[in-house]
Structures are given as structure tokens and as C-alpha cells.
Amino acid sequence: MEPSLYTIPVQEIFEPMEGCPFCRLHSMLEDRCVDYILGAAMMEPSIRQETNRMGFCNDHLSLMLQRNNKLPFALLMQSHLEHLQKELLSGSIFSSPVKKAAKSAEQTCYVCNRIDKAFDQIMSNTLVMFERDADFRALFAKQEHLCLPHYRMLMAKIATRPKKEAAAEIKAAQALCKKTLDPLCEDVTHFTKMFDYRNRGGDWKNSRDANERATWFLTAKPPRG
Numbered sequence: 001m002e003p004s005l006y007t008i009p010v011q012e013i014f015e016p017m018e019g020c021p022f023c024r025l026h027s028m029l030e031d032r033c034v035d036y037i038l039g040a041a042m043m044e045p046s047i048r049q050e051t052n053r054m055g056f057c058n059d060h061l062s063l064m065l066q067r068n069n070k071l072p073f074a075l076l077m078q079s080h081l082e083h084l085q086k087e088l089l090s091g092s093i094f095s096s097p098v099k100k101a102a103k104s105a106e107q108t109c110y111v112c113n114r115i116d117k118a119f120d121q122i123m124s125n126t127l128v129m130f131e132r133d134a135d136f137r138a139l140f141a142k143q144e145h146l147c148l149p150h151y152r153m154l155m156a157k158i159a160t161r162p163k164k165e166a167a168a169e170i171k172a173a174q175a176l177c178k179k180t181l182d183p184l185c186e187d188v189t190h191f192t193k194m195f196d197y198r199n200r201g202g203d204w205k206n207s208r209d210a211n212e213r214a215t216w217f218l219t220a221k222p223p224r225g
């Protein structure tokens with residue numbers, strides 16, 4: 001049951017053609033994982049053990065808190081905090097709980113870990129589709145954006161592919177990234193010019209949210225409202 005939760009058909013990710021397809025994939029995986037943890041996984045002791053052991057990053061704790069699913073969140077916290085009590089606050093200086101406490105337990109996150117694994121697999125599936133299916137190549141080219149972190153991840157994945165296939169994939173990924181970066185550069189430049197007194201009352205064109213879009217492009221995360 002649980003692994004199928006993170007299997008999303010590539011077509012489903014690319015069909016909406018809005019924004020960066022991999023940003024969409026990331027938030028789909030994130031939603032599924034968080035809903036699962038605060039839902040069905042409450043009945044799965046093995047998942048509870050894993051979340052106790054790995055903990056959560058700041059982003060994912062905040063996301064779960066925002067769900068306003070108060071009782072499941074509190075039960076999750078209760079289990080995690082009790083685990084930490086046992087693991088970190090007992091034993092002598094030479095025992096393993098103390099050694100463990102010296103390491104940063106907050107460097108791992110159950111949600112990030114699940115997303116990374118699924119993401120990697122789906123990105124590989126994307127390249128297989130790209131190689132085999134001309135319709136998918138056309139759909140890929142029609143995407144609105146490709147953000148920088150996902151461009152870099154895609155390029156790293158393409159670098160492991162046979163040279164023959166990689167050439168077309170690099171070209172397509174670069175074209176999509178350029179489609180985002182070129183107008184963004186133009187808009188940020190226009191935005192700065194609007195602060196010149198000679199342009200007072202002028203047309204902002206598409207530049208009003210240029211800073212926010214630049215932030216999203218660089219981080220793959222929309223700015224917090």
C-alpha cells in the first residue's frame with residue numbers, strides 16, 4: 001500500500017503545463033506523504049518507528065502543523081518526543097545514547113527521505129519516456145518553466161545516461177530553463193529601472209513580481225506569504 005502512494009505517472013505531472021513540472025511533482029509527493037503520516041500511517045507501527053528515528057525538518061514540521069490535524073499531529077509528537085527521551089537523556093558519557101545525542105538528529109527528515117527516493121525514480125522514468133515517446137517529447141517542450149534546482153537535478157541525471165540519448169535531453173532541458181531565465185532576467189532588469197525617477201509613472205510590464213519569481217526560480221520554493 002505505502003510504496004504505491006509515491007508512484008505518480010509521468011504524464012500526470014506534465015499534463016497541466018503550468019509552472020515547473022518537477023516543482024509540481026515535489027509538492028504532490030509532499031502532500032501525499034504528509035497526509036499519509038497524519039492519516040493511515042498512524043496505524044502502522046513500522047512507519048511510526050521510522051518517523052521516530054528520522055524526525056522531520058523544519059519545513060515539513062511546519063507543513064504538518066498547518067494541516068490543522070491536531071490530534072494525529074500531537075500523537076506523532078508524543079511518540080517522537082518519548083523516543084527522544086529514551087534515546088538522548090539516559091546513559092553515561094560513554095554509552096551510545098550520549099554519543100547519539102552529540103550528533104545532530106535534526107539532519108534527517110522522514111518526509112524529505114521519502115520524497116527524494118520517489119523523486120529520483122520518477123525523474124528517471126521521465127527520461128525513459130523522453131527517449132521512447134515522441135508525443136512526450138513534445139509535451140516536455142511545451143512546459144511553462146523549469147526552475148534552477150530541478151534543472152540541475154535533471155542535468156545530473158542526464159549525465160549518467162548514454163551519450164546518444166543525452167544530447168537531445170540536454171537540449172530540451174536547456175531550452176526549458178532558458179524559457180524561464182531569459183524573461184526573468186528581463187523583468188528583474190525592468191523592475192530595477194522603475195526605481196529611476198525618470199521612469200516614474202511608467203509601465204511596470206511583467207516586472208511587479210520579478211523578485212518573487214526570481215526567488216522561486218533559484219530555490220524551487222515559492223516565497224512564504
Ligand SMILES: [Zn+2]
Pocket residue numbers: 020021022023024146147148149150220
Ligand atoms: Zn522546479
Ligand SMILES: [Zn+2]
Pocket residue numbers: 056057058059060109110111112113
Ligand atoms: Zn523534510
